[in-house]
Amino acid sequence: MSRILTITTLISLLTITVLTTPATSSxxxxxxxxxxxxxxxxxxxxxxxxxxxxxxxxxxxxxxxxxxxxxxxxxxxxxxxxxxxxxxxxxxxxxxxxxxxxxxxxxxxxxxxxxxxxxxxxxxxxxxxxxxxGVEDKTEVLHKCGPLIGFDSDELNRRDVVLGYLGTSDGSYKPFRVGGSGDVSSVAQCVQDLSASECQDCLSEAIGRLKTVCGPAVWGDLYLAKCYVRFSKAGAPSNGGNGNDNNGNDEVEKTLAILIGLIAAVALLVVFLSFLRKVCERERGCK
The missing domain is CATH 3.30.430.20 (Gnk2 domain, C-X8-C-X2-C motif)
Known part of the structure; x- marks a missing residue:
């Protein structure tokens, strides 16, 4: 019986842990x-x-x-x-x-x-x-683009200015870079096992591809194997799979539902085993 109580206690603790786990942050x-x-x-x-x-x-x-x-x-x-x-x-x-x-x-x-x-x-x-x-790798891993903003020359110019700034080297090693112009902001980063020249080469490649694949979009993300570049316009819809809290919460809710179902099943099994043990003791046929 003490073993059954221990299992029941663990189930209770697991339930508390699951229900109090905070949602995934961005x-x-x-x-x-x-x-x-x-x-x-x-x-x-x-x-x-x-x-x-x-x-x-x-x-x-x-x-x-x-x-x-x-x-x-x-x-x-x-x-x-x-x-x-x-x-x-x-x-x-x-x-x-x-x-x-x-x-x-x-x-x-x-x-x-x-x-x-x-x-x-x-x-x-x-x-x-x-x-x-230390191995340079410009294989494209992922790109995502937001809704198109049309052919607004001012918006596109600001985007190009921002991305151009990220792709400019002043001779120092800057694996992490941020930039902004008006309501357009951007960020870029290399994996730091690359040299300064390799980092620059990777970012230049990523920027060129991002401008091509996302065109006049309100935001765009492009990840190569060893670097990434992202830009967004203020007030633009959230970047799809790169921080969609609703999707994250949905996954958490699904996980909770599965775990709670498993907990309930284990609890029923414990009750059944306890009942079976009592029957066996009454019949004096089980040890």
């Missing part, structure tokens, strides 16, 4: 993610390396907004590379919170995968057993 909103098709064997040295790497990323995020790690192994294929980067305007506390959530989501998104990457609104996390650190 910093933690999902942008994109992907996983390696290769899988590792649970309990293998590679799994230990993955756990060590992800733990290191979360711990390091409390002190800096970017870091990379290499977990070496006697077996080359078990050597692991990883990094995290937070948006340049985040505090250490917000960065640590974002990276912890990203790592948690990676575990759900990419179970037993030898590599994975996840971009949230405020941070980016990636790991793989093939080195990507």
């Amino acid at each position: 910093t933690d909103s999902f942008v994109f993610g992907g996983c390696s098709q290769l899988k590792y064997t649970p309990g293998s040295p590679y799994e230990s390396n993955v756990n060590l790497l992800l733990t290191s990323l979360v711990s390091s995020a409390a002190f800096t907004t970017y870091n990379n790690f290499t977990i070496k192994s006697p077996t080359p294929q078990d050597t692991l590379y990883g990094l995290f980067q937070c948006r340049g305007d985040l505090s250490n506390g917000d960065c640590a919170s974002c990276v912890a959530r990203a790592v948690s989501q990676l575990g759900t998104l990419c179970p037993d995968s030898s590599g994975g990457a996840l971009q949230l609104e405020g941070c980016f996390v990636k790991y793989d057993n093939t080195t990507f650190l």
Whole structure:
């Protein structure tokens, strides 16, 4: 009976935890993610390396907004590379919170995968057993565009001025950049394992593609593998999948419904087992 009481207590605690979990903040909103098709064997040295790497990323995020790690192994294929980067305007506390959530989501998104990457609104996390650190990569991962504003030359000029500012280098290394002109604002960032010239090259490529794919839109986001560029007009509709709180809340509500259903099922099972135990004791046929 004490075991049954323990299970019931755990169910109660789980219910409280689930119902009091706050909704996902915009910093933690999902942008994109992907996983390696290769899988590792649970309990293998590679799994230990993955756990060590992800733990290191979360711990390091409390002190800096970017870091990379290499977990070496006697077996080359078990050597692991990883990094995290937070948006340049985040505090250490917000960065640590974002990276912890990203790592948690990676575990759900990419179970037993030898590599994975996840971009949230405020941070980016990636790991793989093939080195990507310091490697320039201008592969397009995602682009999204808002409603068209027509061919308003003033709006387009302001957008081009803002994006041109982001793409201009003054010779210093600035992986995180923000700009604005009138009611148009923008932000851009490179992953900091790139050199200054590689960062500049990546941003120039992203800006050119963004202007092409989004045209005269009120907002636009374009993510390459190692950098991104975003712009928006004040008062424009929210950037679709890059911070849609309604979608986030819907997902939370769905998750709560599933968990509450599971809790109810477990509770019924506990009641049934308790009843069965009592019947067995009366019949003196069960130990």
